[in-house]
Amino acid sequence: MCGIFGGVGVDEDETRIALEHINRGDDGITVRAYGDVLLGSRRHLVKTSNKEGVPAGESDQPYDSDVLPVSLVFNGEFFNFAEHKEGHFRDARFKTEGDTEAFLKLYEAEGIDFLKRRDIDAMYALGILDREKNKLYVTRDWPGRVPLFYYYDRDSRTFLFSSQLSGLRTLDRVDLNEAQELVPGHLLTLDLETFELEKTCYYKVQAVKKDQEILDIGRDLHERLQQSARNRTMGDVPICTMLSGGIDSLMTTYYVLSGIDFDKASYEPTSYVFAVDGFDSPDVHRARIAAEGFREIGLVHKEITATAEQLVEDIPDILRLFEMRNIKALSVYPLPIYYYLAPAMRADGFKVTIGGHGVDELLGAYDNWKELNTPHKVQSGYAARHLFINNIWENMMRRASIIFMERGPIEARFPFLRPAVCEYLLGVDPKWLKITPHNVELMLELISKRAGPQENWGEQLPWVHDYLVKYLDADGRQPEGFDERQHTDVEKLFWKFPLMVAGMHAADESFLPFHLLFNAKLRGQHGAGISSLEPQILQRYADLGGTDIEIYRSMVTKAFRLRDDWFEKPAGRIA
Secondary structure, three states: OEEEEEEEOOOHHHHHHHHHOOOOOOOOEEEEEEOOEEEEEEEOOOOOOOOOOOOOOOOOOOEEOOOOOEEEEEEEEEOOHHHHHHOOOOOOOOOOOOOHHHHHHHHHHHHHHHHHOOOOOEEEEEEEEEOOOOEEEEEEOOOOOOOOEEEEEOOOOEEEEEOOHHHHOOOOOOOOOOOEEOOOOEEEEEEOOOOOEEEEEOOOOOOOOOOOOHHHHHHHHHHHHHHHHHHOOOOOOOEEEEOOOOHHHHHHHHHHHOOOOOOOOOOOOEEEEEEEOOOOOHHHHHHHHHHHOOHHHOOEEEEEEEOHHHHHHHHHHHHHHHOOOOOOHHHHOOHHHHHHHHHHHHHOOOOEEEOOOOHHHHHOOOOOEOOEOOOHHHHOOHHHHHHHHHOHHHOHHHHHHHHHHHHOOOEEEOHHHOHHHHHHHHOOOHHHOOOOHHHHHHHHHHHHHHOOOHHHOOOOHHHHHHHHHHHHHOOOOOOOOOOHHHHHHHHHHHHOHHHHHHHHHHHHOOOOOHHHHHOOOOOHHHHOOOHHHHHHHHHHOHHHOOOHHHHHHHHHHHHOOOOOOOOOOOOOOOO
């Protein structure tokens, strides 16, 4: 993972200053000029390349081809690059041990059409200069796991690309109202002769729809997640996870940590959870229970806190780092989790963290709150889930990638966002994503066959089992004798029924306790206590507006030099 910056209409000093303000790594900066095209990189070293001739304190990028007049800068990770080296390029001569050169070899062999390959498992933003074709290519993966912004002004012959707005913000002549974020799965082609800029879509997600029973769905998902998590342990640095007790983070932590041989690793298996200091956090409570399930591998579980007062004071800085100009109130409240976890992880020696991001989008499992007010029946449909995952880059991906890097730097990876996993989950029939008598019967059958003795059921599964039995007795209606929280918890378990069954396959073959699969979870901002601070935020920043969204828009306007009418006519926004 790195920060990249470059283009036309900027000099070497300006490029270096821009990279110094893109805090995506602390392992060196390199800037190189190719005529009037500048390419620069700021390095976050997670995989040693052993590239010759790299001075201390510099990045090993840009990479220059030996066979073509081509140079490349790369932000991200090519998770299965070794597979490509051993297969497609077995006879090719590689000078390094890293993944950047694998992208260069793909371009040498296939040109820019290599982007259409579906056997690439990577998160990336790329800048590729082909001096023979006189073209500069800038592209970004689907679903946008790393950020990429650009600014284009043909009249002044200016085209700039940057991993973050913070790079573009260093140039006063760049109008941040006009800077755009490249839509994931798209390619920009700049003709350096005509200075025409073309944008094309090279990747569209395709749902894989199959008529499968839930046990088969769970098994297939289990196998896909095992491979995805294995790929995401690529690297030479310590890796930790986020564990807040819900099934998303539970299964991510399981798949990642079970694939690392800690007898050979130089670090301990470690996970993190965040909560506001003094808040009775259900996230912390459930994370402690989940962490007990990893006792066999010696998991170290850390609880990170910040005071309410400190969090409220940090809101302007958090929004500046978030770089979301079209701000939404619901987007703000999860941000402090990343803001405070990142420095704690880095202080402990980690450079990579892995999270369960994407499950809510892929399965349509959001709670209604703030600007999101869509019934679950609609959310769980094919169209809504497709829309959610195609827009994940505007919110969740930005906070995970930019804030973690700015505050760590910590690279964030996401097993659920491998396209092969996304396309499979998008094809799951919505009938498996809700509580119904049929699904309850199947769940009870699975519990009967797989849960083991009741003394090992923990604190959640016994009452959930009782609820399910009484639900059937009540002919599919909410049974009496349970409070509203319990009704909601059970309903939400079925929102992620396929993932629960994948977890049952994992529990069958490993140390993972079966009963841990039955923890439904609040949204992070609620479970950590952040949303409870809204009254304090309104009071502290009353001079900026009367509502939280007015306050956040005022902060964003100042941070990014936006016009007063930007939110009415957002020229720089991609719809």
